[in-house]
Each structure stands twice: as C-alpha cells, then as structure tokens.
Amino acid sequence: MVGTYAPRVSIVIPVYNAMPYLTGALESLLAQDLREFEIIAIDDGSTDGSGDELDRFAAADERVTVVHQPNSGWPGMPRNRGIELARGDFLFFMDADDTMAPNALGDMVRMAEGEGSGRPADVVIPRFEGSGGRRVQALFARHPHGDISIARAMETLSPQKLFRRELIERAGLRFPEEKVRLEDGIFVTRAYTLARRILFCGRGPLYFIALRDDGQNISSRTIDPDNYVGSCRRIAQILLEGVADRTAAERLVLQFFQRKGLRFYVPKRWDRMTPETRVRWVELHRAFLADLVPEELEDSVSHPTDRCKLSLIRAGDVAGLASLIAAEPILEHLSRAASVRATPRGIEVGVSIAPTADDSPLRDAVPSAGRLRTVRRVDRALSAFGGNRYARGLDRRIAAVLTRGAPTLGLLLSGRRGYRTVALSGRLVDHDPRTGALEYAFVLSPKLLKSFGKDRVDMWTVAGTADGLTGARVRLGADDSAIEAGVSDRFYRTDGGNAALRAARP
Known part of the structure; x- marks a missing residue:
C-alpha cells in the first residue's frame, strides 16, 4: 500500500527471480542517508521466493510498496507500472541484482536540484562500479563529477539513473513493453534529448551493478540480429529527431553505432557466429549506415580499425571483415x-x-x-x-x-x-x-x-x-x-x- 508521506524519490524495481540478490538491494536502499523516498517493487511473477521477500520488507517499512503480477517476460512493463504509481519528485530505476552506496540518493538529488551551482538538472547519472566480475564502461572511471554532454552520456544507456518525474510525465515517456533489445536505451535516449541538463554524479562509486553468478542477466542472453538492429534504428531516429543540429545528431548516431554496432565485429563475438549469422549482421548494419550515417562522417573516426570496419561493412565485405578481425589477436x-x-x-x-x-x-x-x-x-x-x-x-x-x-x-x-x-x-x-x-x-x-x-x-x-x-x-x-x-x-x-x-x- 502506498504510504502517506511525501517522497523525494520513487525507486522503481522490476523483480523476477532475484534471490538472493534482492535482499542486499533492498537493504542498501533502506540504509540511504536520504530518508524521504519510496520503493515501488513490481514482482513480475517470481517463483523463487522473491515475492515473499518483498512482502517481508513491505511489512517492516511503509516506504516499500509491492505489486504482484503475472510474468510479463520483459522489464519494460513492470517499470511502466512503477512509473504510474510513483509520487516522488524524481524517479530512479534500479535492478533487483544491484546495490547503492548510502549517500547515493542524497548526492544525486542535491545535484539535480542545483545545489552549489543554482542550475537544476533533469537527468543525473551515478558513477557505477561493477561487482561479481561485472565490467562497466570506461566512462565511469574516466568522466569527472559534473556536467556531461549528450555525446558522453550516450555511452551509458542503462536505466539506473535519476530522472526528474516532471520530464517523464510531460513527455509521456514509457519503456517499450514488447521483448526488444535495448528497450531501456530507447527510453534513456529520449530522456537525454529532452533534458535541459545532464549531470554525472560521484567522485567515488555510487551504484554497484552486479554480474549474477547464475547467468540470468538479460544482457547475457542470445541476441537476435533483426531485433537488436531494429532497436538501434529506433534510438538513431530519436537522436535525429531530438537533436536540433543535424550534423551533431548524425555524429551521435555514428558514435552510437561504433559502440553498439561494431561490438559484434570482435573475435570473441565473431568467432562464435555461424557464417549465415555473420552475413545477416553485415546486411543489417550495411543498411543502417546507408540510411542513417553520411559516409563522409566516417573520415572523422580516429580509431583506424573502427574506420576500416565501417568501410568494409558499407561494402558488404564479409571476407574482409573476417581477415581484419582475425588479425586482432596476433596484433595484441x-x-x-x-x-x-x-x-x-x-x-x-x-x-x-x-x-x-x-x-x-x-x-x-x-x-x-x-x-x-x-x-x-x-x-x-x-x-x-x-x-x-x-x-x-x-x-x-x-x-x-x-x-x-x-x-x-x-x-x-x-x-x-x-x-x-x-x-x-x-x-x-x-x-x-x-x-x-x-x-x-x-x-x-x-x-x-x-x-x-x-x-x-x-x-x-x-x-x-x-x-x-x-x-x-x-x-x-x-x-x-x-x-x-x-x-x-x-x-x-x-x-x-x-x-x-x-x-x-x-
């Protein structure tokens, strides 16, 4: 049941068979320095006792609200249900596997409100650190605390960020509910293009993102090329429509493709593909580049291997890509x-x-x-x-x-x-x-x-x-x-x- 207090932050957590990680996630939230928050946990048909664990926390703390529902099969629908129930000034989307530093919510809220600068922000990105062997983007080690450009923010498209709820409601932002890859990236990219200001928060790590030892992270599942590239197209279109400067938008699409497209042209992924799958990836990516990225922009790509891969994809040269990828291990x-x-x-x-x-x-x-x-x-x-x-x-x-x-x-x-x-x-x-x-x-x-x-x-x-x-x-x-x-x-x-x-x- 929703409490009677006024929360500053609504933390939305989709939960599906998250034990034993769920206990640590909830404990880390209830230990936050900022006390004015609510947890909206959507039990998405769990069968491992996660629902009972959520009820145990809800009985002990009125800030915890639990909704039980049949399994929807993907995180988008539970997150959207959490948005509908949220009452906080800000929304934070947390995964049931992860934990937060005690100062995380407070630091992000103060930053979003413009404390020290007088300039409020609509999106705040916490500094991540991996746990359980999880690797995180270099951005989280390299980027300084403070303002972050949309070009750099696009390096992290996961939903674990603080969003001003007014922005989400004004734009009617919701997660895709169908089973699509990068469903969180579609939501987050739209928020980035609408935000007045995006900030990067944390001189030390604030959010600890886990690698589950049971292999049940969604990101570890097999990727369908058509589904994945379809989502990439949606994100590219959001950038082209949401960024006023057309050239800047096209550069963002190219940079996005370097991260999300070229990741399939490295030995650890390429070597596991069948010949038919390799051809399909190249066909889809060739069409993506032809439709969405002006060829002349590729001259600005500094990494020579990336530049060569882009050229070979445009040419549909699967054999050339195979030769280039095969050279990477021997050039280590x-x-x-x-x-x-x-x-x-x-x-x-x-x-x-x-x-x-x-x-x-x-x-x-x-x-x-x-x-x-x-x-x-x-x-x-x-x-x-x-x-x-x-x-x-x-x-x-x-x-x-x-x-x-x-x-x-x-x-x-x-x-x-x-x-x-x-x-x-x-x-x-x-x-x-x-x-x-x-x-x-x-x-x-x-x-x-x-x-x-x-x-x-x-x-x-x-x-x-x-x-x-x-x-x-x-x-x-x-x-x-x-x-x-x-x-x-x-x-x-x-x-x-x-x-x-x-x-x-x-």
Whole structure:
C-alpha cells in the first residue's frame, strides 16, 4: 500500500527471480542517508521466493510498496507500472541484482536540484562500479563529477539513473513493453534529448551493478540480429529527431553505432557466429549506415580499425571483415611510455610495445639496427628546428623510407569530458631483438594539447602491419621513473598505472 508521506524519490524495481540478490538491494536502499523516498517493487511473477521477500520488507517499512503480477517476460512493463504509481519528485530505476552506496540518493538529488551551482538538472547519472566480475564502461572511471554532454552520456544507456518525474510525465515517456533489445536505451535516449541538463554524479562509486553468478542477466542472453538492429534504428531516429543540429545528431548516431554496432565485429563475438549469422549482421548494419550515417562522417573516426570496419561493412565485405578481425589477436601487445620529456617541439613520448603472440607480425620486417640509428640521428638533427612544420614533415618522410614495411603504431588521445579523440602516427626508432620490443617516438605539440582545453586526456596504442591490418586499442601504461621532472605536471601515471595528460597546465 502506498504510504502517506511525501517522497523525494520513487525507486522503481522490476523483480523476477532475484534471490538472493534482492535482499542486499533492498537493504542498501533502506540504509540511504536520504530518508524521504519510496520503493515501488513490481514482482513480475517470481517463483523463487522473491515475492515473499518483498512482502517481508513491505511489512517492516511503509516506504516499500509491492505489486504482484503475472510474468510479463520483459522489464519494460513492470517499470511502466512503477512509473504510474510513483509520487516522488524524481524517479530512479534500479535492478533487483544491484546495490547503492548510502549517500547515493542524497548526492544525486542535491545535484539535480542545483545545489552549489543554482542550475537544476533533469537527468543525473551515478558513477557505477561493477561487482561479481561485472565490467562497466570506461566512462565511469574516466568522466569527472559534473556536467556531461549528450555525446558522453550516450555511452551509458542503462536505466539506473535519476530522472526528474516532471520530464517523464510531460513527455509521456514509457519503456517499450514488447521483448526488444535495448528497450531501456530507447527510453534513456529520449530522456537525454529532452533534458535541459545532464549531470554525472560521484567522485567515488555510487551504484554497484552486479554480474549474477547464475547467468540470468538479460544482457547475457542470445541476441537476435533483426531485433537488436531494429532497436538501434529506433534510438538513431530519436537522436535525429531530438537533436536540433543535424550534423551533431548524425555524429551521435555514428558514435552510437561504433559502440553498439561494431561490438559484434570482435573475435570473441565473431568467432562464435555461424557464417549465415555473420552475413545477416553485415546486411543489417550495411543498411543502417546507408540510411542513417553520411559516409563522409566516417573520415572523422580516429580509431583506424573502427574506420576500416565501417568501410568494409558499407561494402558488404564479409571476407574482409573476417581477415581484419582475425588479425586482432596476433596484433595484441603490451605498451608503456618508456620516456617522456619536454622539448621545444612539445612533449616527446617514447612508447615501447611488446608483442604477446609468438606468431605476431609485429616481430616481422623490423629494420636493421643501422637504419634505426639513422632514424634517431635524423630526428635529433631536425629537432633543432623546434616545431617547424617543414622540419617535422621531412623527419616523418625520412623515417617512413628507412622503416618501410615495418610494423606501425598509432597513439590515440581521448579527452575525458569532451568527445575529442586524436590519432597520431609514431616513428619506429628502436628494437630489442632479445625481447622483440619495439619503440616508437611521438610528439605532442603545444597546438595539439591546447585543442583539448582544460580536459584530461587518456592514451591508447593501436598496432598494425605495413599492408594495412590494425588491431584493437591497448591502454598505454606508464612508470613514474620514465617521466622527466620538467613534464611531470602535464604527463602523469594514474592510480591504475596508466598514462594520462593534463592538457592545460595546473
């Protein structure tokens, strides 16, 4: 029964056979610092005792309301029923498997109300952390507390967010109730396009999203290509209709496809597909790109492997995709910043990579020690001209001739707050024949760093072959000992041991 108090937040939880996780989820909610909330739990035909557990909590706390109903088969209908019953100023959609930090609701509500800024928000995204082996998007580790653009917000389309109820009611937002993939993404994308302001909340993790050890997460179930791509089309259309700037909307669709479409063109998924399923994915994605993404936008994709996959999908080249995907495991490597120093040209970074596969093409066609010495000598000589673009161009051309046919390495720089990503090509400058390690030189010019504004920047490497095959990106590691004192205020090692940049001086 609905209580008589006035809740600030209505927490809607669809529940289907969620024991024993359900107990921890409810306990974490009842331990919240913010006390003015209601829990609306929709028991969707559970058969494992979840309904009895919900009733036990409801009998002990008037803030818990339980609705029992026959199984609907999908979370959309229970969530919609919760929306209809909700009375709070805000709605939060929680899964019965997960838990929250005690300060989570309070922090999100204060942020949504504009505390400290005077600017209220319609959507607040809590910082996630995985539990039980669950992995979460890099966004949750990288993005700072505060404002978040729709481009970055689109990296998380799950419903575990705080929504202003007035926005949901004004727009008549509801979850699709049929069995469709990304039903939560359809709802969340629409909310993003309507929101006056979206915020990212939490200097530490607020929401702990679980991987169930019984394999019953919906996300772990087999994916039907037609169903999935149909939902992607709906989300793309929401972006094209809801974002006023057409070019910006098309870029959002392309970025969305890179995350949700290209995820099927990696070895762990591709290798499990039948030949017929591979063809079907390519057919559907080829039509998606033709209908919704202008081809010229793909020139802006910095990741060379993504760019190549997009081109092959547009061409319907299943065999070419298979070859590119097969190259990813043999191009795997470990990468570290071996040296970092300040120069008149900018920050010079020496990146060492070690191939991890015995049959890696990164061990082939390595230039002689004499040629690599010449590359280093030319680079030192031309560095006297500082950032002169003619000297830089000559340096690159000479290095390209002396290392023709050798493995390649790209460095991807990606801002944490913005969506800016830049790709640089490295010059091969050294080789350790004992370990197979290769070292490449990169220059981060003042102009490049300035282009990221005050953002912090993370880095990845992408290895490739001279004939155009490239692999997956690998996070660049760093050791404090490799970073010279003159540049340690800009280039630093994160707590996780990775390389990162402060684009502007602190």
